[in-house]
Amino acid sequence: MKAAIILFPGSNRERDALRAVEKIAKAKPSIVWHGEHSLPAGSDLAVLPGGFAYGDYLRCGAIAARAPIMDAVRAHARRGGLVLGICNGFQILVEAGLLPGVLMRNANLRFICRMQHLTVERADTPFTSHYAKGQVIKVAIAHGEGNYIADAETIARIEGEGCVAFRYSDAQGARDRGANPNGSVNDIAGIYSERFNVLGLMPHPENLIDPLVGGIDGRGMFESLAGFKGTPNQDTFGHRSAGSNGGLE
């Protein structure tokens, strides 16, 4: 598997993403500057790492979402390539129109940096096949704007199509005991695109891959990615044989 980590001015978790992709997903990662117009040939996965691209000016992710490389990321997603946006990367994905909705200021107005439990909503995607459905994992969160919202119709569609990837919960997986850190609608911590090849999430699984830092619950995501069978060819997308796309759609 080949992965491209997109670097924007103000990104600061690109090395964390690179380490996780290299060590756990066993991918060959490269860092790609946002001013580029294409991803390295044969890229299977594009990662938008955490940080504060463009200093969060205007709105989080707004300016990064219009960077030259994003057209290439959109094209990559259209042909079924995997895109993973973590934290600021999630904010960039919604601003870029690759995922619906928007991430607003945390309801309590505070930047929240701590460990957080999540429930894994489905285990049949390229990002979560090494987790179990309903599994509770503990990963880090660090954000000031993670309060996910969308209009009622969009939320109904996301829920109806099973596009919620992770929800904030407590250690037992309960969601009704104040586990939601930021006011996010339906406790949404991460969502998939309609074809499940684009994932955006606020928490940082890439930081929980080594027991040295207190947990390895983030490994499952990168172990899942290690099993990805490759991006379907652009020309044959839609006509590919079953099983060639790592379970997309």
Add this chain to the structure above:
Amino acid sequence: MKARVVVTLKDGILDPQGKAIEGALKSLGIAGIDSLRQGKIFEIELATNDPTAAEGVLRAACEKLLANQVVENFQVEIFSIFASGGLPEQANMSEENITGT
């Protein structure tokens, strides 16, 4: 030609910053404010003097970047500047109220 773009949160969108500002005003003893919502203003100098062209430019700017229409509305005001008696003055504030949906 000058213009001002005002971006505000749509009705019904929670505005925690506005709420905090509202609370701060109350704590300062400034009475009589029922509610407050905050937004952004962009002051823009345009190369064109044609209001129709200006409207097109500003609409594109708002739709493509300045406002996130998932949660924000925008309003555009275009100021036609006429020189009179050697001094520029704001003779006509032609209202271009383009509200995003």
